Amino acid sequence: MGLKGRDVISIRDLAREEIDELLAAARRMIPYAEGRKRGHALEDQILVLAFFEPSTRTRLSFDTAMQRLGGRCVTIADPGSSSIRKGESLSDTVRMLSAYGDAIVLRHPNEGAARLAATVSDRPVINAGDGAGQHPTQTLLDLATMQEAFGTLSGLKVVLLGDLRFGRTVHSLAHALALFGSQMVLVSPPQLRLPEEVREQLDHAGAKVEEEEQLHRALRDADVLYVTRMQRERFGDDLEFARIADSYRVDTNVLAAAKSRLIVLHPLPRTVEIAPEVDGTPHAAYFRQASLAVPVRMALLSLILTGKAP
Amino acid sequence: MGLKGRDVISIRDLAREEIDELLAAARRMIPYAEGRKRGHALEDQILVLAFFEPSTRTRLSFDTAMQRLGGRCVTIADPGSSSIRKGESLSDTVRMLSAYGDAIVLRHPNEGAARLAATVSDRPVINAGDGAGQHPTQTLLDLATMQEAFGTLSGLKVVLLGDLRFGRTVHSLAHALALFGSQMVLVSPPQLRLPEEVREQLDHAGAKVEEEEQLHRALRDADVLYVTRMQRERFGDDLEFARIADSYRVDTNVLAAAKSRLIVLHPLPRTVEIAPEVDGTPHAAYFRQASLAVPVRMALLSLILTGKAP
């Protein structure tokens, strides 16, 4: 059916073939993203960046992606300067935004906000994170990084580490890995385990998922270590947080037993989860992952707005 | 004398012929505003969007309008990040801004700020709202919506409902309706009646104005119902506010007795003044009104910056 004019609210809105198409397009976008080639595909198109919650990384990468292809953006970067403060409903706000731009990128603190926006808007809506909900373009760039490293998304062994309960990027990623037939190993403190319903959906999709308490055991034969941020607020006290954060901290010692080709990913920003000493190792792929944000979002914008990607 | 290089501080700065010219240009801009035609008229022009008070709707529509015609914007969206915080005078700030762009759109909390800015700036200044003062481009898009619906701005019967005291959009609109010879019916709670001096100006201009307590009576034969937001702060207590807001709430019941061609307008954002059930009726013109913000502002920018509109 093609991606032109489509809303992208959840990674599950995309078929495996569509994800393949997006990732292939993203690879072709890399020289444009790096400024080595000049893009024109989105000239005269206007993208509304509606960030009702701060997210510099996501906002700037969409902005860059649009402009690298000749497009323009209008931006709400600060929730405080919004009509929402005056009591306007999200529906009314979105109706306005869809009169201004050719597509809307929405970041919102409330789960379900993007889905609601899509029903109201007559322009495509891209979900850039809705509370505890979905963040599909983050998953696309996670996948793009793995595919660049291994040439495939099938048959990989991926360790998911940290906050698997509240970390929305991990839920989306798990669904995608199931779709491509990769194996997952879950490592998390007891209070941050993957929610039951996500686990059931994965089982239902025939995903290969196991849990493992010990990180060093999980890392055996692993291809990817996907680290998430654990938030202080999830723990009873500072001491408990420090103890657990420390026991899951990824450093060169932890990685000593890993395969030489193992890559470490992180949606960033990181705080203490990955020691800076890892940055200089061949395992560190999280900065590459961050830089793929631009070509992946270029591919998505181009396919949604024009139906094709250069 | 033409609009090129002109300041637009109050709707009263514009002659009837100039408003006609602007509205005709706005109609021609619609295909460009909707992205169906590609505009170049403002390439290489830079518009300064100086919003010292948040107003997402106004700011984004100016930004879109400028960019739809190939122009560029530089933006102050957040009053907190401004030199004004460091104690700079508005005059000094405006002198700086006029060195950066080809025109300035100014939103400011203080009445009279735009007029002051215009005296200091050697670039055109467009008032995008100055406190309890003026908001002329809102009036232009109100007029554009009426004209699109009725083909004329003369001989209409327009009901102005709600906060007629502090609602600056209503004052500007009333002046324009007087200019075009339309009739006004004022409906408001006693504490929010049109200020005496505005009423006197209207009388002096020969406007046909009457007051009416009952909304359903005012609606007889009315062509336009212009609804404004009533702010909680204007009332003694929550109970009084709720009672009055409820008695002026526009729903399908209230509209049952109206002419089939009556249109409901609202400068938005709305909170409780118009029931969502009205959205689906042919009376609801407020979303159309919001979307005309872009072509109207395109017309204004084009005429002020280049003296003509495509």
Next chain:
Amino acid sequence: MGLKGRDVISIRDLAREEIDELLAAARRMIPYAEGRKRGHALEDQILVLAFFEPSTRTRLSFDTAMQRLGGRCVTIADPGSSSIRKGESLSDTVRMLSAYGDAIVLRHPNEGAARLAATVSDRPVINAGDGAGQHPTQTLLDLATMQEAFGTLSGLKVVLLGDLRFGRTVHSLAHALALFGSQMVLVSPPQLRLPEEVREQLDHAGAKVEEEEQLHRALRDADVLYVTRMQRERFGDDLEFARIADSYRVDTNVLAAAKSRLIVLHPLPRTVEIAPEVDGTPHAAYFRQASLAVPVRMALLSLILTGKAP
């Protein structure tokens, strides 16, 4: 060695010949800056404006400068909406930014931040102010204004007035004046004298520097009076501040004894340091200085991004 790809962290990173080249390029940029000529040199280049501290004037002039040459910007204008709030290190943030744009303009509250950013980024970093540290582009526009007025930067007598201790613009300017062989007279309250180490660096560079308590004596034969803002926080109480601010206030009376060609500069925003009555005199060059911000930054961006300036 050319300026292409260079970081500009401190004015001392630039040789005298490079400053000359920049100022000559800035002069050629003036018609482009004023919108009389159309620039294309930076088409398809993206500049990251990373302002982790508010600075409207600096941010907008960089934004305008980039866009006047056809370039594009992506912007962090509000420190609150940044990943830094989530505990990310500056290094990680800068690595991300350097994946998004072709150069980074950084404003940061911490001294040394820009130098650190430059070591991490693989794109050029321009320091737009780092706490009590450096602000080299401000110095370039200070110099551009003097050179426009006198045709040279050598052999001038420049009075530096006000907060010479914390005012970073003054430290950078003093180094540059030493480089070009102009003479400096320092006038400040005792608690705001030039720091010893800056004074020693100047002496070491062979600069002609003297101190003078009385402003009117310092002004004898002076070509330039460079005024800085004194901040209330630097003084014990309001009374002391008021007394000292008053004794250093520049008004037409103070200027009566000055040479007719003396120009008054100020990095702006000003509060009480210069009386508004000075604005109308031929001495007032601070608005011209502010407007040169655009062509100076155009020249810098063009030389750094492309190695040449139109």
